[in-house]
Amino acid sequence: MAVCPECDAAVEIDEYDVDKGEIISCPECGVDLAVVGLSPLELDLAPQDEDDWEE
Numbered sequence: 001m002a003v004c005p006e007c008d009a010a011v012e013i014d015e016y017d018v019d020k021g022e023i024i025s026c027p028e029c030g031v032d033l034a035v036v037g038l039s040p041l042e043l044d045l046a047p048q049d050e051d052d053w054e055e
Helices: none
Strands: 023-025 032-038 041-045
16 A cells, blocks of 8 residues: 555555556546555656656
8 A cells, every 4th residue: 555645545556566667546636656666665746758657
C-alpha cells in the first residue's frame, strides 16, 4: 500500500506486482503516478512528458 502524493489517498498496490519506474493511476484523483521505490513502496507524480518515462 502506498499514498498518492497528490490527494493523499491510499493506493493499494502489491510491491511484487510493479516495477520501479512503472506508471500507474491513482484510483481516487486519476493522476499518473510513478513507482519510485519498492521497499517501502513509494509513489511520486509521473513526468508529464512520455519521453521521460522509464520502460
